[in-house]
Amino acid sequence: AQSVTQLDSQVPVFEEAPVELRCNYSSSVSVYLFWYVQYPNQGLQLLLKYLSGSTLVKGINGFEAEFNKSQTSFHLRKPSVHISDTAEYFCAVTSDNAGKSTFGDGTTLTVKP
Amino acid sequence: GAVVSQHPSRVICKSGTSVKIECRSLDFQATTMFWYRQFPKQSLMLMATSNEGSKATYEQGVEKDKFLINHASLTLSTLTVTSAHPEDSSFYICSAAKRAEEDTQYFGPGTRLTVL
Numbered sequence: 001a002q003s004v005t006q007l008d009s010q011v012p013v014f015e016e017a018p019v020e021l022r023c024n025y026s027s028s029v030s031v032y033l034f035w036y037v038q039y040p041n042q043g044l045q046l047l048l049k050y051l052s053g054s055t056l057v058k059g060i061n062g063f064e065a066e067f068n069k070s071q072t073s074f075h076l077r078k079p080s081v082h083i084s085d086t087a088e089y090f091c092a093v094t095s096d097n098a099g100k101s102t103f104g105d106g107t108t109l110t111v112k113p
Numbered sequence: 114g115a116v117v118s119q120h121p122s123r124v125i126c127k128s129g130t131s132v133k134i135e136c137r138s139l140d141f142q143a144t145t146m147f148w149y150r151q152f153p154k155q156s157l158m159l160m161a162t163s164n165e166g167s168k169a170t171y172e173q174g175v176e177k178d179k180f181l182i183n184h185a186s187l188t189l190s191t192l193t194v195t196s197a198h199p200e201d202s203s204f205y206i207c208s209a210a211k212r213a214e215e216d217t218q219y220f221g222p223g224t225r226l227t228v229l
Contacts, residue, residue: 032216032217034217036220041204041223041225042222042223043117043119043206043220043221043222043223044157044206044208044220045220046217046219046220049216049217051216090156090157094216100147100159100162101147101159101218102159103156103157104156105155105156106154106155106156
């Protein structure tokens with residue numbers, strides 16, 4: 001069984017400030033990790049993914065995430081956010097022998113001017 | 114690219130009617146498609162996994178006779194909500210995985226279903 005915990009349900013930040021959205025997972029097998037962004041009334045857009053290799057993963061829109069196996073974490077970061085980054089962010093895990101993803105409950109990022 | 118479309122984007126229907134939602138991979142062949150539903154301000158709940166030419170695998174608690182899934186080709190999967198009731202109102206999202214990249218899902222824009 002696999003699970004994902006997004007530690008913050010809401011994260012308000014000011015424009016141009018750095019942000020970190022936290023994600024912890026649990027799984028009994030090797031996993032792939034993903035971050036998605038969802039704008040209102042839209043589907044999910046892939047921000048970045050970790051499959052293997054370098055633990056620091058860079059994605060679109062200036063986001064990056066670091067896989068930490070010992071802490072079973074995959075936190076998402078951006079050094080300077082924009083108003084347009086306001087959205088819902090989902091962390092997801094897929095085990096390599098099941099193909100199905102489990103999603104966290106989401107984190108609402110609100111960027112204020 | 115990896116573009117997934119859904120049709121319709123919004124649908125309103127009367128209680129007791131059936132509604133079909135289409136999910137298409139526009140520029141790739143999808144070995145697997147997934148159907149999710151999402152309630153307001155909540156996460157995605159996987160309903161079923163479908164592979165082309167075979168029966169869908171439903172998650173526990175999802176009624177397969179109510180949510181009919183057909184994966185007729187490598188680019189099209191359909192979800193039919195039969196005898197819809199107001200509690201079926203939700204945001205339905207599909208995703209598709211490419212051959213040789215099965216670890217990554219590409220999501221459609223979603224379909225907002227409202228049952229009156």
